[in-house]
Amino acid sequence: APTTNKQTERKINILNESGSKFAIYWINPQTREGVLMTVPDVMHGASFPLNSFVGHEFEVREVPAASTGLCKSEDQVCRSTSFEVSPGDEQTFTINKHYEIKFVDDKVKAEEQASQIVQDCKMRATTKLAGAAGDAAKTQEAMDDLVECVEVGVASSLAKANEELAFQASIRKGMAEQMENYTCVDLETDTTPPLETKRWRSEKDKKVRNVQILFNRPSSKIHVIDNFISQEECEAMAAAAEPRLHQATVADGKGGSHFSEHRKAMQAGIRVHWEKEKNGDKIAQLSRRVYDYANFVLDLGIEEHGQEDLMSIQYFGRGMNDTAPDRYTPHCDGDCDGLEHKDGTRMATLVMYCTIPEFGGHTNFRNANVHVKPKQGTGVFFSYMDPDSKVMDNGFTEHSGCPVYEGEKKIVTQWIRYGVDAENPWDSFNTLGVKLSEVEDY
Ligand SMILES: O=C(O)CCC(=O)C(=O)O
Numbered sequence: 001a002p003t004t005n006k007q008t009e010r011k012i013n014i015l016n017e018s019g020s021k022f023a024i025y026w027i028n029p030q031t032r033e034g035v036l037m038t039v040p041d042v043m044h045g046a047s048f049p050l051n052s053f054v055g056h057e058f059e060v061r062e063v064p065a066a067s068t069g070l071c072k073s074e075d076q077v078c079r080s081t082s083f084e085v086s087p088g089d090e091q092t093f094t095i096n097k098h099y100e101i102k103f104v105d106d107k108v109k110a111e112e113q114a115s116q117i118v119q120d121c122k123m124r125a126t127t128k129l130a131g132a133a134g135d136a137a138k139t140q141e142a143m144d145d146l147v148e149c150v151e152v153g154v155a156s157s158l159a160k161a162n163e164e165l166a167f168q169a170s171i172r173k174g175m176a177e178q179m180e181n182y183t184c185v186d187l188e189t190d191t192t193p194p195l196e197t198k199r200w201r202s203e204k205d206k207k208v209r210n211v212q213i214l215f216n217r218p219s220s221k222i223h224v225i226d227n228f229i230s231q232e233e234c235e236a237m238a239a240a241a242e243p244r245l246h247q248a249t250v251a252d253g254k255g256g257s258h259f260s261e262h263r264k265a266m267q268a269g270i271r272v273h274w275e276k277e278k279n280g281d282k283i284a285q286l287s288r289r290v291y292d293y294a295n296f297v298l299d300l301g302i303e304e305h306g307q308e309d310l311m312s313i314q315y316f317g318r319g320m321n322d323t324a325p326d327r328y329t330p331h332c333d334g335d336c337d338g339l340e341h342k343d344g345t346r347m348a349t350l351v352m353y354c355t356i357p358e359f360g361g362h363t364n365f366r367n368a369n370v371h372v373k374p375k376q377g378t379g380v381f382f383s384y385m386d387p388d389s390k391v392m393d394n395g396f397t398e399h400s401g402c403p404v405y406e407g408e409k410k411i412v413t414q415w416i417r418y419g420v421d422a423e424n425p426w427d428s429f430n431t432l433g434v435k436l437s438e439v440e441d442y
């Protein structure tokens, strides 16, 4: 079973509307004893924010008034109540004067909103129905009216929520853009702590590898896999790349390509000789492991046929004062527009670190707040398509190869496509995912 090394954190808020002071205790699950969380006590009208975890229990206890030494209930017995932190977001617990708890979270809010829309529409429909007095056509009209009313209400509240989301995303992306330069030059920055660690057992080499899950959304996953590529596999890739290394280019969107400061590195594509796989060819073995891992995570039955070549990418450091260092500025490897996947286009990447530079060359996912410090042999897998809905990532997997200042950085990258096979190889699709043979003027 996967091991989770982190409890699920939740920020909660406790509101005092009880009419008197109370204290909040955390209930230790082992001893069942209360641990006081609130010094001083929480006054009537005040709220108390708490960083807690799902499943944690709390008790709220009324505090006697200093002047009388008595509690405010009718029989003057100090009242108390308890609650448990639930999985929802934005949880607020309000304690009223009967010591009842009103619980609100994002789900409850949504339900309240929905019920409000339905109630309003129902009132209108009820009036109309009364007027219809059994007339079939008028009854139908009232029904249609009800449906339309709900539709308009739901649509407008969804539109509002989407607008808020887009606004939040634009703020977050703006902040991430500013952070990129600092994150990349901060050479002390270590790999982001994992949300979860797992193990992956390869059927081919029978090895078990540790996997750190750094980001985990349906359309956007980032994994770091220990010892993914061996020294021999790195050497085989470097040897194959050596005679064909050339300055990397970027697509210009018009079918051509050119050199760019955004992608300053040397590279060479390496064809996999699958016919040599059974003879233990290092490059074929490595490539097989890439697809096996992608299938382990995404379960899409990706095949090697029709995929892009493995890519050897090499960055050379020219010192800390280099104003145009080798690097790969923030980009998405495939589409990251939150739209549906286009047939034959990329949906996952495996970057494998072979040679680690002395300074620089980290891999940074600025929009996900995820940073990877390269380690010899480590693989970074990231996917940018929801394997169920086929909806693309919306920017979380945007990433950069930070500037390399000292030493060399050599990586092997496989860009993985979905919808390609032997008959429909990657280069038979244009960048819009349209088969070139289906384009009229091709
Ligand atoms: O150099 C890196 O760390 C990132 C490389 C990269 O973005 C890619 O190969 O697509």
Ligand SMILES: [Fe+2]
Pocket (backbone or CB within 6 Å): 331, 332, 333, 399
């Ligand atoms: Fe990339």
